[in-house]
Amino acid sequence: MNTQQFPWQEQLWSRLQLQWAGDRLPHALLVTGSTGVGKQALAENLAAQLLCQAPDNAGACGKCAACKLLEAGSHPDLRHVTRVEDSRQIRIDSVRALTEFMGMKSQYGGYRIGLIYPADTMNANAANSLLKTLEEPPAGAVLILVTDRPSAIPATVRSRCQQAVVPAPTRDQALTWLRSQAPDLAERAAALLPMAGGAPLRALSYAQQDVDQRLSQLAGLLDNLATGRATLPEATGDWKKDDLALLLDLLPFLVQQVIRRSTGLPVEGIAPSCGDGLDPRALHEYLAYMYNYRALAERPINAELAIEDLFIRWQRVGRRAA
Numbered sequence: 001m002n003t004q005q006f007p008w009q010e011q012l013w014s015r016l017q018l019q020w021a022g023d024r025l026p027h028a029l030l031v032t033g034s035t036g037v038g039k040q041a042l043a044e045n046l047a048a049q050l051l052c053q054a055p056d057n058a059g060a061c062g063k064c065a066a067c068k069l070l071e072a073g074s075h076p077d078l079r080h081v082t083r084v085e086d087s088r089q090i091r092i093d094s095v096r097a098l099t100e101f102m103g104m105k106s107q108y109g110g111y112r113i114g115l116i117y118p119a120d121t122m123n124a125n126a127a128n129s130l131l132k133t134l135e136e137p138p139a140g141a142v143l144i145l146v147t148d149r150p151s152a153i154p155a156t157v158r159s160r161c162q163q164a165v166v167p168a169p170t171r172d173q174a175l176t177w178l179r180s181q182a183p184d185l186a187e188r189a190a191a192l193l194p195m196a197g198g199a200p201l202r203a204l205s206y207a208q209q210d211v212d213q214r215l216s217q218l219a220g221l222l223d224n225l226a227t228g229r230a231t232l233p234e235a236t237g238d239w240k241k242d243d244l245a246l247l248l249d250l251l252p253f254l255v256q257q258v259i260r261r262s263t264g265l266p267v268e269g270i271a272p273s274c275g276d277g278l279d280p281r282a283l284h285e286y287l288a289y290m291y292n293y294r295a296l297a298e299r300p301i302n303a304e305l306a307i308e309d310l311f312i313r314w315q316r317v318g319r320r321a322a
């Protein structure tokens, strides 16, 4: 029943095993790393191992009563805390309930585990309410925080956790994993690896969502917008407000490739050609502008206006060509 273990996590897993064997696991672990390298799986595997009644260094046994409860999602000594429904944030009520839970006695006489993800979405009050548990951890309590943006977590919380950085795999490891997991999609996912920052789970999720097709559509659209062959309403029509996050993945990647091509560097993965002949300085400025947006997009902003703004600015980049 083990959640999958990834070959590129071996070293980190071994380190945690040494700590576990020596009874030196921290009371709070901050699992970090890029999106799509399997942080959540690592956290779940560790939680399962700690709760299992017959674990070994590879993880939980998958057979004991505790493992069966975990598999059914009803182990009384494990609590997941994440965002509720439409909320962008983990709120104080959820964290308070967790700290109360962590202070209670373990039902199975072992660890009591709280898993928080994405931990960077705890609002300030929520993060504050976690401090007491971090400073005076109840016996047997283990908090596992998972995030791909550790810098967005207050230093007061971060400094009280031990970091476990999940590395990205090598390209070969990523390709091997993709071929074993999804033979049908492996080639398409492999072509999307560079856009996924080398993270195979993310690349696979892109392939499952046909992101490669959206990437070619977007490239065509950018060309047409820059040369005035497409209008703004035509551009925004294809992109609904829920697509802002995806657009903020695709657009910077495409613009980076335009810049690479213009400087004679090879393009990475599938990168349909677009934007040739545009002013390099305008392209760099546009890229910086988008990175700003990525930071902003974590907060409540009007996604429709943001999408429109991104395309308007691209039109301006087009006008500065030649």
Ligand SMILES: [Zn+2]
Pocket (backbone or CB within 6 Å): 052, 053, 054, 055, 060, 061, 062, 063, 064, 065, 066, 067
């Ligand atoms: Zn077990």
